Amino acid sequence: MTAKINFIPIDYDYFDYEGKNYAKIIGRTDTGKRACVIDTTEAYFWAILKKNLNDKQIKKLQNRIEAINITNRVRTSKILRAEVHEKKFLGRDVKVLKIFVTNSKDMYDIAHEINFKEIEKKRELDINFITRYIIERKLNPLNWYEITGDILNNSTEFGGIDSSVDVDICINADKIILLNKDLKFKPKILAYDIETDEFEIGKGEILMISLYGENFKKVLTWKKSSKKDFVENYKSEEEIISKFCEYVRKYNPDILAGYFSDGFDLPYLRARAEKNRIKLNLGLDNSQPIFSKGNLRTGKIRGIVHIDLLRFIRNAYSQYLQSETLSLNEVSKELLEEEKLDFDFDPFNTEKKDIDWDKFYEYNLKDSELTYKLIEKIWIDIEEITKIIKEPLFKVSRSTMASNFEDYVIHNLEQFNEIAEKEPMPEDIARRRERKKYEGAFVLQPIPGLYENVGFFDFSSMYGSVIVSYNLSLSTCSKDEIKNSYVSYYQDKKIYFTKTPGFIPLLLGNIIELRRKAKEEYNQNQNNAILKARSNAFKLIINAAYGYQGFFGARYYCIEAASSAAYFARENIKKAIKSFEKDGFTLIYSDTDSIAVKLDNKSEEQALNTLKRINKNLPGIMELDLDGFFKRGIWVTKRTGEFGAKKKYALIDEKNKIRIRGFETVRRDWCVLTRNTQNKILEFILKEGNEKNALAYLKDIIKKVKKREIPLKELIIKTQLKKSLEEYKSEGPHVTIAKKMKEMGLPVKAGMLIEYYITESKDKKARVRDRALLPNEPGNYDIDYYLKNQILPAVENIFEVLNVNIEEIIDNKKQKSLGDY
DNA sequence: ATATACACGGATCCCCTATTTCC
DNA sequence: GGAAATAGGGGATCCGTGTA
Numbered sequence: 001m002t003a004k005i006n007f008i009p010i011d012y013d014y015f016d017y018e019g020k021n022y023a024k025i026i027g028r029t030d031t032g033k034r035a036c037v038i039d040t041t042e043a044y045f046w047a048i049l050k051k052n053l054n055d056k057q058i059k060k061l062q063n064r065i066e067a068i069n070i071t072n073r074v075r076t077s078k079i080l081r082a083e084v085h086e087k088k089f090l091g092r093d094v095k096v097l098k099i100f101v102t103n104s105k106d107m108y109d110i111a112h113e114i115n116f117k118e119i120e121k122k123r124e125l126d127i128n129f130i131t132r133y134i135i136e137r138k139l140n141p142l143n144w145y146e147i148t149g150d151i152l153n154n155s156t157e158f159g160g161i162d163s164s165v166d167v168d169i170c171i172n173a174d175k176i177i178l179l180n181k182d183l184k185f186k187p188k189i190l191a192y193d194i195e196t197d198e199f200e201i202g203k204g205e206i207l208m209i210s211l212y213g214e215n216f217k218k219v220l221t222w223k224k225s226s227k228k229d230f231v232e233n234y235k236s237e238e239e240i241i242s243k244f245c246e247y248v249r250k251y252n253p254d255i256l257a258g259y260f261s262d263g264f265d266l267p268y269l270r271a272r273a274e275k276n277r278i279k280l281n282l283g284l285d286n287s288q289p290i291f292s293k294g295n296l297r298t299g300k301i302r303g304i305v306h307i308d309l310l311r312f313i314r315n316a317y318s319q320y321l322q323s324e325t326l327s328l329n330e331v332s333k334e335l336l337e338e339e340k341l342d343f344d345f346d347p348f349n350t351e352k353k354d355i356d357w358d359k360f361y362e363y364n365l366k367d368s369e370l371t372y373k374l375i376e377k378i379w380i381d382i383e384e385i386t387k388i389i390k391e392p393l394f395k396v397s398r399s400t401m402a403s404n405f406e407d408y409v410i411h412n413l414e415q416f417n418e419i420a421e422k423e424p425m426p427e428d429i430a431r432r433r434e435r436k437k438y439e440g441a442f443v444l445q446p447i448p449g450l451y452e453n454v455g456f457f458d459f460s461s462m463y464g465s466v467i468v469s470y471n472l473s474l475s476t477c478s479k480d481e482i483k484n485s486y487v488s489y490y491q492d493k494k495i496y497f498t499k500t501p502g503f504i505p506l507l508l509g510n511i512i513e514l515r516r517k518a519k520e521e522y523n524q525n526q527n528n529a530i531l532k533a534r535s536n537a538f539k540l541i542i543n544a545a546y547g548y549q550g551f552f553g554a555r556y557y558c559i560e561a562a563s564s565a566a567y568f569a570r571e572n573i574k575k576a577i578k579s580f581e582k583d584g585f586t587l588i589y590s591d592t593d594s595i596a597v598k599l600d601n602k603s604e605e606q607a608l609n610t611l612k613r614i615n616k617n618l619p620g621i622m623e624l625d626l627d628g629f630f631k632r633g634i635w636v637t638k639r640t641g642e643f644g645a646k647k648k649y650a651l652i653d654e655k656n657k658i659r660i661r662g663f664e665t666v667r668r669d670w671c672v673l674t675r676n677t678q679n680k681i682l683e684f685i686l687k688e689g690n691e692k693n694a695l696a697y698l699k700d701i702i703k704k705v706k707k708r709e710i711p712l713k714e715l716i717i718k719t720q721l722k723k724s725l726e727e728y729k730s731e732g733p734h735v736t737i738a739k740k741m742k743e744m745g746l747p748v749k750a751g752m753l754i755e756y757y758i759t760e761s762k763d764k765k766a767r768v769r770d771r772a773l774l775p776n777e778p779g780n781y782d783i784d785y786y787l788k789n790q791i792l793p794a795v796e797n798i799f800e801v802l803n804v805n806i807e808e809i810i811d812n813k814k815q816k817s818l819g820d821y
Numbered sequence: 822a823t824a825t826a827c828a829c830g831g832a833t834c835c836c837c838t839a840t841t842t843c844c
Numbered sequence: 845g846g847a848a849a850t851a852g853g854g855g856a857t858c859c860g861t862g863t864a
Binding site: 294295296315399400401402403405424426429433437438439440441442443463543544545546547548549550551552553554562563565566591592638639640645646647648662664667669729730731732733767768769789793 | 822823824825826827828829830831832833834
C-alpha cells in the first residue's frame with residue numbers, strides 16, 4: 001500500500017538485508033505518530049588515479065576492479081561497478097574511479113584488494129553509512145519531509161523489519177521531498193537518574209530509579225516503602241529495572257536524557273541488569289544499549305536518542321556559562337535558578353540505618369526533574385547545531401566543536417565537487433603531536449595604573465575572519481613560491497597561500513555571513529529565540545575553525561594554516577594599534593583581538609573615527625568593533641617584577657557595570673574570602689577612583705581574620721584533581737588531601753574538585769600540604785597563611801597602583817594584635 | 822586522541838652553599 | 845679539625861586555572 005507522510009528524522013540506524021545496507025530512520029509524523037522510514041543508498045568510495053593515464057589504461061583498470069569480489073564469514077561482497085569521474089581532491093583536479101560496493105562494512109576489505117599501480121589514493125572509506133546516506137538522500141536531521149512509499153505492515157520485506165520495531169508506521173521510502181514550511185516539533189523527552197550504594201559501575205546495587213517527563217513523575221524503589229504519590233514500591237532490584245524499561249516504552253520518548261548518564265547511569269543499569277540476568281531492552285527493536293569502546297564511553301539506544309546532557313554542555317554550551325563546575329547543581333542554579341535537594345547519602349552506612357528514605361526519593365526525583373528542565377531549556381541550541389551540522393542528534397550532542405566543524409565540512413564538500421580527505425592514521429597523529437609549538441597571539445605588556453576613560457575595541461571572530469581573508473587552509477597552502485599570494489612564516493620558512501579561494505575558507509566565509517544575517521535578524525526581532533540560538537550555533541562553529549586546523553586529529557590538519565592565522569592576526573592588531581597611536585591615543589593594553597586605549601582629552605567620536613579608518617584598511621572580511629567605553633579601568637603589576645601583568649584587568653562602565661578578567665576573584669582555586677575581598681576592593685576603587693573605602697574595608701577584613709571571625713566555608717580552597725594520584729610528580733596540597741580521602745575509603749577520581757583549608761602548625765617548616773585539612777576535620781585556620789598567602793597576594797598589587805603598601809598594614813596590625821594575646 | 826597559544830602565580834622540587842652538629 | 849647533617853635561598857618545574 002502506497003502512502004504519503006510528513007516526517008521529521010530524529011534517530012538514524014542501519015541494518016543489513018541480503019548483504020545490502022539499509023538506513024532505518026526513526027522520527028515523528030506531523031500527527032505525533034512514531035514512524036520508521038526504510039531507505040537505502042549505494043555504498044561507495046573513490047580511487048584517485050595517477051596523472052596522465054590514457055582512456056585505454058583507465059578502461060582496463062575499471063575492468064580489473066569490477067571483477068573483484070570477496071567472501072568473508074558473513075557474506076560475499078562485490079564491486080558493483082566502477083565509474084570514471086572528474087573530481088577535486090584538496091582543490092586539485094583529479095580523475096577518479098567511483099567504486100560502488102554491495103556492503104559498506106566490507107569497503108576496507110575490498111579496497112585492500114585494489115592495489116594497482118595506477119591508483120594514487122583511496123578515499124572516503126571512512127565515511128560511515130549513515131553519513132553517506134544523509135549526504136546522498138538529503139534526509140537531514142530535524143527537518144520536515146514528505147515521504148512517499150509503501151507501508152510495511154506485517155510484511156515479510158527486509159526480514160519482517162516492521163514487526164520487530166515498535167513504531168506506529170513503517171514506510172519503505174520511495175520519494176523524499178523537503179517541505180518548505182516548518183511544521184511544529186517538540187521532542188518528547190524523558191529524563192532519568194539512578195541512586196546506588198556504590199560508585200563503581202555495577203559494584204553496588206541500584207536503590208532507586210527516577211523518571212521525569214511531561215505529567216510523568218516516578219521513583220521506582222525496592223527499599224523502604226513510601227506513601228509519596230510518585231514512589232512505586234517493588235520487591236527487588238530486578239523488578240525496578242524491568243519496570244524502568246516498561247515505563248520508558250510506555251512513555252514513548254524521542255529522547256531519553258541523563259546527566260553524566262554515558263559514564264554512570266546507563267552503564268550501571270546495564271551492569272545490574274546483567275547481574276540480575278535480565279535484559280535492559282530499551283531499544284525500539286527490543287535491543288539493549290550499545291556502548292562504544294574507548295575512554296569516553298557512549299551509550300546508544302536504538303530508536304530513542306540517549307542524550308548525556310553533561311557532554312553537550314561540556315563540549316558546546318559551557319562557554320555561555322559562568323559556573324565553575326558543570327555539576328548538575330551548579331548548572332541548574334545558573335540556568336534554572338533551581339537547585340538539587342539537600343540530601344547526604346552516606347554509602348558507608350552499610351546497614352542503611354537512620355536513612356530518611358522519603359527525602360532520598362524526593363532528592364532522586366529532583367535530579368531527573370532538573371535534567372528534564374535543563375534539556376528543555378537548551379533544546380533549541382542542540383536543535384540548531386544539529387540542523388547546521390547535519391549529523392544525527394546522538395552524535396552532534398556528544399561531539400566537540402572541532403569534530404562538529406569537520407562534520408560540517410564533510411556534509412558540504414559536494415558543492416565544491418571535493419572528495420573528503422581521510423582521518424589521520426595513528427602514526428600521523430603521533431607525528432603531529434610531536435610538533436613544536438608555533439608563535440601565538442600578541443599580548444601587550446600594560447603599564448600598571450588606574451586609567452580614566454578607556455575605549456575598548458575587539459575584532460569580530462578574529463581568527464575565523466583571518467582564515468577567510470587570507471585563504472588559510474590545507475588545500476590552499478604551499479611551501480613552494482606562489483606568485484601574488486599571501487605570505488607568512490612557519491619555523492622561519494616562507495609559506496604561501498594562493499588567492500584562489502579554498503573550500504574551507506569559502507565554507508567558513510559562508511558561515512560567518514549566515515551568522516551575520518541571523519544576528520541582524522535577531523536584533524530586529526529579539527523575541528525570536530530560534531534566531532538567537534542559530535546565531536550562537538554559527539558562532540560556536542566559526543570559533544572552532546582555527547583550533548581545528550591545528551588539531552592533530554583533524555582530516556584537514558594544517559599547522560601552517562593555524563600558525564599563519566596567528567601570524568596574520570598579530571600583523572593586523574599591531575597595525576590597528578599603530579593607527580590609534582598615530583591619532584594620538586595612548587595604548588593601555590592589547591590581547592589577541594582586543595585593544596584598550598586611553599581617550600585622554602579626546603572624544604568618543606574621535607575614537608570612532610579612528611576605528612572607521614582602521615576598518616577601511618583591513619583586509620577581506622576582517623572587522624574591528626567597538627566593545628565599549630569605560631569610565632575607569634585598572635591594570636596591576638605582576639607579583640614578581642615590576643612589569644604590568646598581562647591577562648589581568650578590571651573595568652567599570654558608565655552604568656557601574658564591572659568587568660573583571662584574570663584576577664583571583666574569577667579564579668576558582670582561591671578561597672571565597674580572598675575572592676570576595678578582592679572583588680569588593682576592585683569595586684570600591686573603580687567606583688570611587690580612590691583607595692579610601694577600599695582600605696577601610698580591607699582593614700576590617702584583616703581584623704576579622706585575626707579574630708578568627710571568618711567562617712570556615714569562606715576559607716576552603718578548591719582545586720581540581722586533574723589526573724590519577726600516581727601520576728603526580730609534585731605533591732601539592734590537593735594531592736595530599738586526595739590521598740587522605742582515598743585512605744578513608746572515599747571515591748577519588750581524576751576530575752574531582754578537592755576541598756581543603758590550611759591550619760596552624762607548631763612546626764615552622766611544615767609545608768602547606770602538611771597543614772591542609774579536609775573541611776570536616778576540626779582545626780584552627782592559619783591566620784598567617786590566609787593573610788600572607790591569600791589576602792595579601794590578591795590585593796597587594798591593586799593598592800600598589802595607588803601607592804599604598806599593604807604589606808606594612810598587614811604586618812603592623814599583626815604586631816599590635818600579637819600584643820593583645 | 823578529542824581545538825590553539827599565552828600568561829599568572831602558588832607550591833614543590835632540587836641544587837647549591839652556609840651553618841650546625843657530631844665524633 | 846673534619847665529615848656529615850641540616851638550613852635556607854633561589855631558580856626550575858609542576859600544576860591549575862585563567863584570557864583570548
